[in-house]
Amino acid sequence: MTDPAALRAKALEIHRLLCTVHGCPVPYFHSLDPLSELVSSLLSHRTRNAASGAAFKALRRRWPGGPDAVERAADWAAVRDAPTAEVESTIAGVTWPEQKAPRIQAILRRITERTGGLSLDVLNELSVPEARAWLEELPGVGPKTSAAVLSFSTLRRAALPVDSHHHRVAVRTGLIPASLAVGPSHAVLAAQLPPEWDAQQVYDNHEVLMLHGQRCCYYRDPACDRCVLLKLCPTGQVLHPVREEEERARA
């Protein structure tokens, strides 16, 4: 299926069905200020949530925000100016701390140069596409991170992040071709959602597709036999009959 109107209708039906399973609106899991969300997102790349969450807390413990700091923020100026080896050892539990420590510091320095301080309040004055472009000019920041900062932080903007679970479900259900990588899939999947949707609805869309990937459409052996999307899903319709035949053969 390549007809854009048909794909938009399918995306809406997938959203509706998954909302019946996972419950919409989905509560926001973070209330971090945008800069803290940016650091949290950078730490989480290819890292389990528990490990990236522990690393974020370790940064806050090592360089606590002062009494005037935004709630739950670290002293990001102190992180920026600390010896890189010290930042690296503090976030040692994440994947590639030797790359993430200098990258986080480089980003903090770049934000300081661009804004004259360490605040991302500038994003409040920009449209979502402008704010994403602003963030993606920072070293190592791609579409997933820019969308996460805008959506998950206290900014609560209508930006769609796509993680590997979300992407897998979108490919298997035929919303996007398998050849479309996670990065460029952001624009395609966002364009399938109604432009009038608010931040919560866009967030819900990401959350329910991600949860579906985590809890049903597994990377290996997806549970098509109990999937609410089976009738809509070309992959499931290929996999499921095979599984039934196997079960009959085993009986």
Ligand code: SF4
């Ligand atoms: S039918 Fe199977 S492949 Fe399709 S979305 Fe559901 S679990 Fe994934």
